[in-house]
Amino acid sequence: AYYNRDYSANTENLLPSVSRPANLSRTFYGIMFDAGSTGTRIHVYTFLQKDPAELPILENEMFHAVKPGLSAYADKPEMGGDTIRQLLKVAKKTVPRSEWKKTPVVLKATAGLRLLPEEKAKALLNEVQDVFDESPFLVTNSSVSIMNGTNEGVLAWVTVNFLTGHLYTHTRKTVGILDLGGGSTQITFLPKSKKTVYSAPPSYIARFNMFNSTYELYTHSYLGNGLIAARLATLGALGADGLEWKVFTSSCLPKKFREEWTFGGITYKVSGIPDGYAGYKLCYYEVMRVIKGIVHQPYEVKGSSIFYAFSYYFDRAVESGLIDGTRGGIVEVRDFKKRAKEVCNKMTKYRPISPFLCMDMTYITCLLKEGFGFKDNTVLQLAKKVNNVETSWALGATFDYFHNLNIH
Numbered sequence: 001a002y003y004n005r006d007y008s009a010n011t012e013n014l015l016p017s018v019s020r021p022a023n024l025s026r027t028f029y030g031i032m033f034d035a036g037s038t039g040t041r042i043h044v045y046t047f048l049q050k051d052p053a054e055l056p057i058l059e060n061e062m063f064h065a066v067k068p069g070l071s072a073y074a075d076k077p078e079m080g081g082d083t084i085r086q087l088l089k090v091a092k093k094t095v096p097r098s099e100w101k102k103t104p105v106v107l108k109a110t111a112g113l114r115l116l117p118e119e120k121a122k123a124l125l126n127e128v129q130d131v132f133d134e135s136p137f138l139v140t141n142s143s144v145s146i147m148n149g150t151n152e153g154v155l156a157w158v159t160v161n162f163l164t165g166h167l168y169t170h171t172r173k174t175v176g177i178l179d180l181g182g183g184s185t186q187i188t189f190l191p192k193s194k195k196t197v198y199s200a201p202p203s204y205i206a207r208f209n210m211f212n213s214t215y216e217l218y219t220h221s222y223l224g225n226g227l228i229a230a231r232l233a234t235l236g237a238l239g240a241d242g243l244e245w246k247v248f249t250s251s252c253l254p255k256k257f258r259e260e261w262t263f264g265g266i267t268y269k270v271s272g273i274p275d276g277y278a279g280y281k282l283c284y285y286e287v288m289r290v291i292k293g294i295v296h297q298p299y300e301v302k303g304s305s306i307f308y309a310f311s312y313y314f315d316r317a318v319e320s321g322l323i324d325g326t327r328g329g330i331v332e333v334r335d336f337k338k339r340a341k342e343v344c345n346k347m348t349k350y351r352p353i354s355p356f357l358c359m360d361m362t363y364i365t366c367l368l369k370e371g372f373g374f375k376d377n378t379v380l381q382l383a384k385k386v387n388n389v390e391t392s393w394a395l396g397a398t399f400d401y402f403h404n405l406n407i408h
């Protein structure tokens with residue numbers, strides 16, 4: 001409804017019911033950079049504000065992504081800055097020149113920079129600030145930052161619930177979100193039961209304001225439990241020394257597989273166990289160590305709310321053939337488990353897709369079941385985009401910029 005008028009499903013909920021004089025509408029733009037651990041993405045949003053008291057209508061999103069992420073330039077920040085400069089060219093093409101000065105440009109970094117030593121992260125952010133300062137867009141001293149995990153979860157929840165039309169209804173029916181990045185993973189939902197709130201660690205409950213009401217969400221970001229960080233942890237390579245000579249092995253990898261593999265600017269030697277066993281069961285025990293006792297099980301997740309799962313949940317579901325990449329789809333937790341078994345027990349078949357597919361699918365299964373405590377029949381809606389807009393925290397962060405949701 002907001003992006004493409006052909007999407008009429010939720011239009012009634014999304015458009016103000018009373019039509020207002022057209023001259024009160026105004027178009028404005030927002031530029032949000034997502035500096036993730038595996039890539040940097042730019043979102044340029046075009047909004048139409050009809051009523052200053054309501055969230056604006058999203059007219060268009062321009063999206064572009066580059067790999068690798070900023071953290072890969074930890075030792076050459078100027079080159080990291082260049083990736084931002086390149087992406088800003090796209091913004092200049094999208095935003096009319098007359099609007100440049102009024103259009104904010106913001107970059108928020110997630111797990112990739114959270115995991116770097118502070119001085120290296122700072123040098124990268126300073127470089128980005130310089131690139132922003134020389135741009136024609138609106139820049140303040142809070143334009144460039146590392147976002148905290150709570151905001152990452154809350155803002156992705158805002159995005160998905162906005163795009164699915166749930167923020168406009170007064171029923172308080174919403175959807176939960178599951179985001180699996182490279183470095184961190186987030187779970188966020190609106191609890192129905194008070195017990196979920198008081199049985200959770202206090203830092204897992206976040207509040208924010210929108211439309212004069214306060215939302216109280218269950219949210220947490222697990223740093224080091226993103227899919228790529230979890231691979232390293234499973235291999236015992238996260239924070240290990242002797243990387244020049246050590247080879248990290250796992251029964252989640254094809255037996256004859258051997259490769260050098262780079263994440264966050266560091267190269268690791270990894271391999272399967274040539275004369276050992278490989279397969280789902282052994283792999284499950286290995287990934288279990290990365291999850292057991294680390295991930296909190298919310299009281300309510302065993303209930304029946306709908307969760308939207310995106311990022312690597314979506315990518316791996318597509319690669320393993322669980323869903324169709326253009327349409328997305330609905331699966332149950334048990335479908336991930338079934339497919340993980342199939343992938344792990346037929347490693348040669350799936351190896352051309354990715355030698356890590358068994359490890360990744362097993363990790364996802366283990367995270368959902370043993371981590372968050374989802375039941376086998378919990379329904380997951382897998383999506384990369386909703387109504388043609390990226391399911392990322394970036395849209396929520398742009399709302400936060402303009403409306404100050406006061407997340408606390």
Ligand SMILES: Nc1ccn([C@@H]2O[C@H](COP(=O)(O)OP(=O)(O)O)[C@@H](O)[C@H]2O)c(=O)n1
Nearest residue numbers: 036037038110111181182183184311312392
């Ligand atoms: N707008 C976006 C952003 C990330 N992603 C996916 O999210 C995964 C990695 O997330 P990330 O690099 O931001 O990881 P973190 O830094 O959040 O841990 C990849 O599968 C990306 O393709 C996406 O599909 N769309």
